Structure formats: structure tokens, C-alpha cells
Amino acid sequence: MSDGLKRRDFLKVVGASGAGAGVLGCSTEKVERLLPYVVPPEEITPGVATWYTTVCGECEAGCGMWVRTREGRVVKVEGNPEHPVSQGSLCSRGHSSLQALYNPDRFTGPMLRQGEELQPISWEDAEQMVAERLTSAGGYYLLTGSVGSSLSGLMSDFAGGTGGQVVRYDPLAEAPLREASRIVFGRDVIPWYDLEEARSLVSFGADFLESWLSPVRDGRGFARMSGVDEEGRKGHFAFVGSRLSLTGQNADEWLPIQPGTEALVALAMANVVGGGPNAGPYRNIVAAYNPENVAGIVGIEAERIRELAERFAEGPSLALGPGIAGLHRGATAANVAVAILNAVAGNVGRTIHYDAPQLDAPSTGFAPMQQAIEAMSAGDVGAVLVHGSNPAFALPASSGFREAFGSVPFKVSFASAMDETAAEADLILPDRHFLESWGDTSSRPGQWAVQQPTMRPVPHFDSKQTGDVLLSVATQMGQDLGAETFYEYLRGRWTDLAATAGAADADAFWRESLQAGLAQVGTTPSGSPATLRQPDRGLAFDPPEFDGAGELYLMVYPSSRYGDGALNANRPWLQELPDPVSKIAWHSWVEMHPNRAETLGVRDGDVVALATEHGSVEAPVWTYPGIREDVIALPMGGGHTSAGRFADGNGVNALDLLPSEAEALSGGLVHFVTKVDVMPTGAR
Structure with missing residues (x-):
């Protein structure tokens, strides 16, 4: 893999031909010619771009994409202006996805470990091997990262029917935010944030312009919030944290608090805003914290906290939690304090929405993965399948994942190119890039988008969509999951969506969704703000402990x-x-x-x-x-x-x-x- 591509193979890659919704594939028999076509296919005009809609697969935000192809090859990606998340924009990772598609280090086909080396194996033999080994495994794990709605459903169906267990792991998961939403409002969700509706914004460390939840959505909202309106006014942004990130550098005010004290500042602000009568079951907690008695602990003058709270109370306002960089031992309590602040300021249902949350956001904690590592170490796991995740790199070395994973008798990776986890696998079944694959996402209740292939699979790389592999293996294990291919599985789910949407013609609904890149199924809930409820977990808002004796x-x-x-x-x-x-x-x-x-x-x-x-x-x-x-x-x-x-x-x-x-x-x-x-x- 590291020896690079030969000239002949390179021309095969750049000569790849495309296929998408309503577009027929073209021949690849002459792909080694620098001019791909003498007589081009009817649907392709040499020199004229063809565009497709799809969904970005780089993270869970689910940004809509427009994909530009020339002579059947993807050459550029842009944001879909009609998609509610991207609205015409993409982040740097979205734009860089082309380099993953044409990555010269992609696997050329399925690989089987023989001794210390990986050797080619046919797809038929590889799938048969997986079916046989899972049948005799006596239980296995399917470790996965970010996947779309239908593929996630298929994975659950596959594992449920074949004796496995799905464990989702993302090192940037906002598990504390989700748990805080459940504790405070009884909503086990990641809320939807509407930054552009706020006039006063406070981030307690969340880097919403960089890597938090949905940077494209929040970057656009922040630009509108902080811009000067027709009356010459602009929103105010304060960053409360120990380090100025790119997000913090865009703030009007920085409060460099003592590490781990976000909850104290948020509760003191809630006290000033009017936490007594408005804090419901948290009124006694809010009453116990005020700017004067927390100032010495957080390292910020009481007057600055009070001024910030008074501006926040003028509204409309919005407070964001600590984010990933501030995920400490008291992160859930800190997010609870921020949720209380938003509630007493009247922001729920206005700038933050729990009834129409962000779906598919990374929010599964580390605990399930920790349990899987313990089971692997104990020898209780016969096989592990890894898809869309690289836990050998994305877990601390102290987790013992590499040692536990290495002790599993049969390890399968669906990585399209080598990574630290695939390097330890016994069998590699290279997945297709999202620009070569079918899938779907739902970024918010009622909002769905289709991920469609925008070109034929790059011919030098003999890849196969993971959904097709799982369906083939399930069939060989005697399980009927209702479809022979993942495309059929996806269409079946979208037929149900068409019925939910009240569409008379499911095929027409599908075609329209492909063309627009988005489908509205029902209505997005709104107008029913969540209310504070009695907490069912013990909460401590004091600064958390840190390991080590240094300063x-x-x-x-x-x-x-x-x-x-x-x-x-x-x-x-x-x-x-x-x-x-x-x-x-x-x-x-x-x-x-x-x-x-x-x-x-x-x-x-x-x-x-x-x-x-x-x-x-x-x-x-x-x-x-x-x-x-x-x-x-x-x-x-x-x-x-x-x-x-x-x-x-x-x-x-x-x-x-x-x-x-x-x-x-x-x-x-x-x-x-x-x-x-x-x-x-x-x-x-």
C-alpha cells in the first residue's frame, strides 16, 4: 500500500466513470485513455459538469451536499443551499472528503491476514468466512461510529438476528449534554440550537465554530447573530472558559475562569436573572449561588458576572455548555447548570429546542465501550466487527483496547484504508466511500435526506458497501432481513416514509427526494417548550477533582x-x-x-x-x-x-x-x- 500507485493504476483511478440518481453508468473498458470518451454516453457531455445531491458523511451533522462530476468523476463538493443544516456551506472536512475518495492508500480489495501479512481474498470467500465465524463465535460485538439512519437500523437488525451487540463509540460524544437534558427536562436528546435568534450569547467552553455538534449550522447562525442589524445593533458574545479557542477569539468578552467552574458561573448568572421563582425544583440550588460567593472560586470579579447576567436577562439569549474540551468529571452537572440558566431566562422553545432536537448527534458515552473491552479481556467475545471507527487510536492507551482487541479470536474491519484498528484485524472488508454509497440521514424530526452514489466506485479499489456485506452474511447465516441489497433495504424504509408523508406515489416521492436532496416527512415539532422537572440524579456543582499533584x-x-x-x-x-x-x-x-x-x-x-x-x-x-x-x-x-x-x-x-x-x-x-x-x- 505504501509503495504508491503505478501509472497504469493511476489512470484507472482518474478514469473512473459515474452513476447517480437517474443516470446510467458508462463503460470503463477504455479508462486508461487520457480522453475517456470517443463517443460519450448519452447522459454525459464532455466538458459539461453534472451535479448530484447527497449528504456529507464526514460527521454526524448531516450537511447536505451538491457534488460536481466531470466525465463521470467527482471533482468538487459544495453545500446544498436547500438543506436546512448546510444551506450552501461546508466545513474543511467536508471539502477534504475528495481526498478520501481518491486516497491512494485505500485497500484494493478484501484482505485476509496470513501470518504477519495481509493477502487478497475474494468477496465470496470473505463473506462465507464471516458467516461461519460469527455462527461459532457464541456472541460478538459490532463496534461502529457515525452511520446514517437506515444503516444503523440494518446493523441493529443484523446483530439482533445473529447473536451480536452493537456498540457505538465516538470520542467526541456529548453524553453529558444528553444526560443533562434528560435530568432537567425529561428529554433524552441533544437539543437544537438557534444562535441567530439570540442577541446575547454565552459559551461556557463549547467550540461551536470548530468541532462541536454542527459547526456549519452554528457558524452561519453566529454570523447572523453577531452582524449589525438595520438599527445598527449587534449581538453580544461572551466566552467563559480557560482557553480561547477559535470560537473564543470571536467573542466580545472573555472570562478566563478557573478550570472546571462553569457550573458555578452559570448558577450565579441564573440567580441574577431571576432564578428564585423561575427555577422550579432548582430554586434552592440557584438561591445558594450568587456572583459574590462564587467569585473567589472561579477567579472572576463578582461585578463582571453580574453585568454578564443582566445583559443575558435582556434576551433573547442563549447559553452553551462546556463542550468536549471541558468534559471533566463534573461535565453533566455543568450542563445541568447551563440548562437551568437557559430555562430561567426564557430561552427554551425560543433559542434552544428540546421538542425538535438534533438527531444522530454523537451522544453515546464511553461506558458501553468500556464494558466491551472488559468482555474482550475476559475472553468472553468470539468475534469483533469494526465499522466507521478507529478505537485503537481514538481511545486512551490506558483503556487497554489494543490488548483486549488483540486477544479476540476473529477480528473484522470495514476500513476503506489502513488505520490503527485495521492493522490489528484478521480480515478487512473495505467499505465504499460515502460518495460511492447509498444511505440516508435525519438531522431533525421530520427532515430526511438521501445519500446517493455520485459516481461509480473507483475501479482500482474493489470495495463493497457494508450494508450489502451484512445482508449477504445474514442470508448465509439463515437470517432474512427483508432485502437482498442495501439499496432495496433503503428503498423499503423510504416507501414507509412516503406513506408517512402522505405521498400517493412512493417512486415519485423517492425521485423528488433525490433531486432536492431533502424530504419533509410530517412537520417539525415546535411550540411545546420543555419544562423543568425534579432531578432524579444526585448533582454536585463544586469544581471537580483533577489527577496529579502538579499545578x-x-x-x-x-x-x-x-x-x-x-x-x-x-x-x-x-x-x-x-x-x-x-x-x-x-x-x-x-x-x-x-x-x-x-x-x-x-x-x-x-x-x-x-x-x-x-x-x-x-x-x-x-x-x-x-x-x-x-x-x-x-x-x-x-x-x-x-x-x-x-x-x-x-x-x-x-x-x-x-x-x-x-x-x-x-x-x-x-x-x-x-x-x-x-x-x-x-x-x-
Whole structure:
């Protein structure tokens, strides 16, 4: 794989022909010609672009896409202006998806491990092997990451009928936010945020312009919220956190609080806003916190907290929680405090919606994966299938995943290219890229979108859609899941959607959905705001404990370019794209306040060793005044060892410094949890 493509194979790749909704495929027999067609197919005019609608598969936000093809090859992607999430925009990861489609390190076909090497195997033999091994496994796990609605349903049907268990894992899951929504309002959901309707916005650390939940949606909403209106007024944005992210750099005001004290500030603000009569079952909690008695703990003057609360009370306003970088041992309580603040300010049903939430958002905690690791380590698991996830990279080394995974008798990866988890697998069944595949998403109740193939599969890579593989294996195991192909399975679900939508002709409904890129099924709920309810969990709002005896707190935060970087770091576009804060590309760095750097005797570019109770790494220093003096920060996404020629050896894996610990209330993987020792190495 690392030897690169030969010229003949490269011409096969760039000569790939396309197919999509209503478009017939064209011959690939002459794909080695630089001019693909002498007599072009009827549906393709050489030199004239053809466009398709689909859904971006880079994250769970579900942005609608327009895909431009030339001579049957995808050449550009853009946001679908008709889609309610993207509205014509895409993030950098969405644009970089082309490099995953044409990644020269993709597997050329299914591979079977024989000794220390991977050898080709036919799809028929590979699927038969999976069926036989799962039948005799006595129980297995299907570990998955981000998948669309229908594929998720198929996975559940497949595992339920064949004795398996689906475990979803995403290192950027907002499990504390979801659990807080359930505790405060009885809604087990990730709420929908409407930033553009707010005039006063407070983020308690959520990096909504970078990597949190739906950056394209929130970036657009923030631009409208902070823009000057017809009367010459603009919204006010305050960032409350220990480090200024790109989001924080766009704030009008920064409150650099003591790490882990978001809940105290939120409750003190709720007290000022009018938490007594409006806080319902939380009135006594809110009454116990005011700006004066929390100021000394959070490190912010009481008057600043009071002024911020008074501006927030003028409304319309919106408060956002700590986000992933602030996922500490008290993250659920912090999100509860923010939810109470939104409730007493009258924001629920106005700028934050629980009745029409964000669907498919990453919100499953680390606890199910932790249980799976324990079962694998105990020898209770006969097989593991991994799809759309790279837990060998995206889990702390202290989790023991690699050792547990290695002890499983039969391991299958659906990775389209090598990654750290696939490197340990016994069988690799390469999935197709989302631009070559069928699927669907539902970003909000009533809103559905189809993911359709925008070109024929790149011919050099003999891939197969995971849904088709699961259906084939299920049939060989004697299970009838109602379809022979995933396309049939998908169409069956959309026939049901057509009936729900009241469409007289299901085929016409399908064609219209493909053309528009969106289908409205029923109405999106609105107008029934959630109400505060009595909490059913014990809550502690005091600052959480941090591991270690040092004085420096370690903040591990998602990269604005890669997110967690588990599946997308092998793209030169993303590697070359400078970080919007540090302007650094291709490697990791340690963010440190200039005063702290002076105390340690280091400057920009000096390599320091970071050590916690859980691991150690080395990285160069980048001094940054937008961080507290007692905090240092390290981005996620670097440190790959088996992800491809562009990712391997660049930077360090920040997760290796963290414990393998689930937050008590939500089960989410804690990120902001430890202190760190910093030692200069003398290297640059």
C-alpha cells in the first residue's frame, strides 16, 4: 500500500466513470485513455459538469451536499443551499472528503491476514468466512461510529438476528449534554440550537465554530447573530472558559475562569436573572449561588458576572455548555447548570429546542465501550466487527483496547484504508466511500435526506458497501432481513416514509427526494417548550477533582481540522491547512501562556516533555496569551502510526495522556481531567 500507485493504476483511478440518481453508468473498458470518451454516453457531455445531491458523511451533522462530476468523476463538493443544516456551506472536512475518495492508500480489495501479512481474498470467500465465524463465535460485538439512519437500523437488525451487540463509540460524544437534558427536562436528546435568534450569547467552553455538534449550522447562525442589524445593533458574545479557542477569539468578552467552574458561573448568572421563582425544583440550588460567593472560586470579579447576567436577562439569549474540551468529571452537572440558566431566562422553545432536537448527534458515552473491552479481556467475545471507527487510536492507551482487541479470536474491519484498528484485524472488508454509497440521514424530526452514489466506485479499489456485506452474511447465516441489497433495504424504509408523508406515489416521492436532496416527512415539532422537572440524579456543582499533584491543568481539545483525527488525518489538504489559532500545520504543539513559558525557560519551538499519571509525550511549545497561566493545551488528531503516508509520524496522540475513565453521571469519556508535569528537553 505504501509503495504508491503505478501509472497504469493511476489512470484507472482518474478514469473512473459515474452513476447517480437517474443516470446510467458508462463503460470503463477504455479508462486508461487520457480522453475517456470517443463517443460519450448519452447522459454525459464532455466538458459539461453534472451535479448530484447527497449528504456529507464526514460527521454526524448531516450537511447536505451538491457534488460536481466531470466525465463521470467527482471533482468538487459544495453545500446544498436547500438543506436546512448546510444551506450552501461546508466545513474543511467536508471539502477534504475528495481526498478520501481518491486516497491512494485505500485497500484494493478484501484482505485476509496470513501470518504477519495481509493477502487478497475474494468477496465470496470473505463473506462465507464471516458467516461461519460469527455462527461459532457464541456472541460478538459490532463496534461502529457515525452511520446514517437506515444503516444503523440494518446493523441493529443484523446483530439482533445473529447473536451480536452493537456498540457505538465516538470520542467526541456529548453524553453529558444528553444526560443533562434528560435530568432537567425529561428529554433524552441533544437539543437544537438557534444562535441567530439570540442577541446575547454565552459559551461556557463549547467550540461551536470548530468541532462541536454542527459547526456549519452554528457558524452561519453566529454570523447572523453577531452582524449589525438595520438599527445598527449587534449581538453580544461572551466566552467563559480557560482557553480561547477559535470560537473564543470571536467573542466580545472573555472570562478566563478557573478550570472546571462553569457550573458555578452559570448558577450565579441564573440567580441574577431571576432564578428564585423561575427555577422550579432548582430554586434552592440557584438561591445558594450568587456572583459574590462564587467569585473567589472561579477567579472572576463578582461585578463582571453580574453585568454578564443582566445583559443575558435582556434576551433573547442563549447559553452553551462546556463542550468536549471541558468534559471533566463534573461535565453533566455543568450542563445541568447551563440548562437551568437557559430555562430561567426564557430561552427554551425560543433559542434552544428540546421538542425538535438534533438527531444522530454523537451522544453515546464511553461506558458501553468500556464494558466491551472488559468482555474482550475476559475472553468472553468470539468475534469483533469494526465499522466507521478507529478505537485503537481514538481511545486512551490506558483503556487497554489494543490488548483486549488483540486477544479476540476473529477480528473484522470495514476500513476503506489502513488505520490503527485495521492493522490489528484478521480480515478487512473495505467499505465504499460515502460518495460511492447509498444511505440516508435525519438531522431533525421530520427532515430526511438521501445519500446517493455520485459516481461509480473507483475501479482500482474493489470495495463493497457494508450494508450489502451484512445482508449477504445474514442470508448465509439463515437470517432474512427483508432485502437482498442495501439499496432495496433503503428503498423499503423510504416507501414507509412516503406513506408517512402522505405521498400517493412512493417512486415519485423517492425521485423528488433525490433531486432536492431533502424530504419533509410530517412537520417539525415546535411550540411545546420543555419544562423543568425534579432531578432524579444526585448533582454536585463544586469544581471537580483533577489527577496529579502538579499545578498545570492539561486541556485536550478536538482539532478544528480533524476533530479527533481517527479517520481523516491521512489527507494532505487537512495536514497542510494551518490551524486557525496557532497557524501551525503538519504536527502537534503545546499551547502555553508566555509567562509560564518564561518561568520554565522555554520559547516557541522548544520541545518539552509532558507527563501525567497515564502517559507521556513530547511536542514543541507555542506560546499563546489566550490561555490561563495554569493551563496548557494539546490538540487531538496527531500521532498516527498506521493511517497512511500523509498522517503517520506527524505529531503526538494527546489521548495517551488521559485516563480511561467514564464520567459518573453520563458515561462520557473525560478529557479535562488531569494535571501535567512539563519538562524542557533541550531540543528544538
